[in-house]
Amino acid sequence: MLIRILGAAAGGGFPQWNCSCRNCADVRAGKLGFRARTQCSLAVSANGIDWVLLNTAPDLRQQINDTPELGARADGGLRNSPIKAAVLTGGDVDFIAGLLNLRELQPFTVYGSSRVLATLADNSVFNVLDPSVVERRELNLGSATAIHGAGGDTGLVIEAFAVPGKIALYLESGAASDNYGSREGDAIGLKISAPETGKHFFYVPGCATLDAELAERLKDAPLVFFDGTLYTDDEMIRQGLMKKTGQRMGHISISGAEGSITAFEPLNVARKIYVHINNSNPVLDDNSPERRATEAAGWEVGYDGMEIRV
Numbered sequence: 001m002l003i004r005i006l007g008a009a010a011g012g013g014f015p016q017w018n019c020s021c022r023n024c025a026d027v028r029a030g031k032l033g034f035r036a037r038t039q040c041s042l043a044v045s046a047n048g049i050d051w052v053l054l055n056t057a058p059d060l061r062q063q064i065n066d067t068p069e070l071g072a073r074a075d076g077g078l079r080n081s082p083i084k085a086a087v088l089t090g091g092d093v094d095f096i097a098g099l100l101n102l103r104e105l106q107p108f109t110v111y112g113s114s115r116v117l118a119t120l121a122d123n124s125v126f127n128v129l130d131p132s133v134v135e136r137r138e139l140n141l142g143s144a145t146a147i148h149g150a151g152g153d154t155g156l157v158i159e160a161f162a163v164p165g166k167i168a169l170y171l172e173s174g175a176a177s178d179n180y181g182s183r184e185g186d187a188i189g190l191k192i193s194a195p196e197t198g199k200h201f202f203y204v205p206g207c208a209t210l211d212a213e214l215a216e217r218l219k220d221a222p223l224v225f226f227d228g229t230l231y232t233d234d235e236m237i238r239q240g241l242m243k244k245t246g247q248r249m250g251h252i253s254i255s256g257a258e259g260s261i262t263a264f265e266p267l268n269v270a271r272k273i274y275v276h277i278n279n280s281n282p283v284l285d286d287n288s289p290e291r292r293a294t295e296a297a298g299w300e301v302g303y304d305g306m307e308i309r310v
Contacts, residue, residue: 001156001194001310002045003201006053006063007038008302010229010278011094013059021239023284033286037304038063039094040205040276042225043070043083046155046194052147053086054190054203056098064101066305081106084149087139087158088112089188090206091119091168096126103128107150109135113160113185119171141185144193159191161217164208166250187250189214199310201225205276208250210263221269223310225302228274231255231281231290239280251276254283254294261297275302 007013014037015024027034039057051070057063064070064083072080085108088095096119102108110129112120117136120126139145139160147156165187166172166179173181189204201223207214218224229251236242246253253259254274264272274294277283282290283301294301 001192001197001199001201002048003308003310004043004067004069005225005273005275005302005304005306006041006043006067007057007059007304008275008277008306009037009039010276011039011092012279013037013039014277014279014284016279019241019279021241021280023281024279026285033288034284035303037277037284041098042203042275043067044156044192045069046196049082050084050149050151050154051082052149052154052156053083053098054192055089055095055205056086056102057094058097060098060101063304079104079106081108081150083108084151084154085109085111085147087147087190088116089160089190089203090165090186091116091171092206093168093170095205096120099126099129102134105130105133107133109137109147109149111137111139111145111147111158113141113188114138115167115183115185119168139188141188155194155196157193157195159193160188161191161214163187163189163204163206163214164211165206166208169249182250189217191217201310206250207252208247209252209258210260215263215267218264218269219267221267223271223273223308224269225273225275226260226264227251228254228260228277228281228283228301230278231283235282236278236280241280254281254299255290261294261299265297271300271308272298273300273302273306273308277301
């Protein structure tokens with residue numbers, strides 16, 4: 001399989017359009033050790049020809065233009081696309097808004113949990129993807145689903161599974177005791193496999209904690225892309241950016257006794273890459289002590305255009 005990180009940043013991207021935090025100011029200024037990142041999305045292909053998107057960021061048009069493999073082919077007719085399917089892990093704006101870039105009566109298939117598909121159905125703007133052209137298919141949690149798109153089988157199989165998390169902020173209802181109305185399927189992870197080669201990897205861009213069930217699932221994995229939103233749970237409060245912790249937003253922090261570095265230590269994961277990285281996160285600075293500590297713990301910090309073969 002060929003995997004391409006299209007965007008490694010959290011919602012808002014890096015730099016965020018209205019933010020002048022230290023990181024955003026430094027990347028705008030071209031300071032050494034910083035690179036811009038678009039919002040979180042991956043593309044994966046079993047054959048290097050047919051591609052499946054894992055989440056569709058608002059920046060998708062730019063990401064397609066920056067990735068020649070995803071663009072229309074000169075020999076493919078007036079309208080064509082190698083993008084055969086899009087698989088959604090949640091209803092967050094930065095996971096679904098990119099679907100609007102894929103209008104223009106181009107056949108492909110959208111996959112998501114029943115909760116995410118209900119969100120699309122409740123927002124009529126997504127009907128610009130004509131249902132007679134763009135099929136929507138439910139991912140049944142815990143079951144393997146062969147991913148199909150225009151032209152048939154993509155050669156990829158995806159197993160979706162619930163992860164500890166939270167409903168998108170704009171869909172919140174109820175009290176904290178009810179996790180703001182969150183239900184199973186609001187946050188999911190993916191196991192992506194290529195049966196022809198027997199290779200697989202995991203994609204978990206949003207996760208509140210690494211519970212025992214998720215830890216067992218990821219144990220001995222060859223490759224995991226994981227939620228790297230914040231380095232510390234309260235970093236946006238301390239920086240004056242927002243009055244919410246990472247846990248309040250449904251994201252585990254990288255550091256600390258309850259953080260992902262510590263949680264992954266006993267799991268023997270061969271390769272670990274952070275994605276969905278917020279603009280406040282000090283690991284975005286290649287030269288920061290937090291970046292050095294993260295890499296010393298065996299983690300990589302994802303960036304746009306990063307390519308991995310498994």
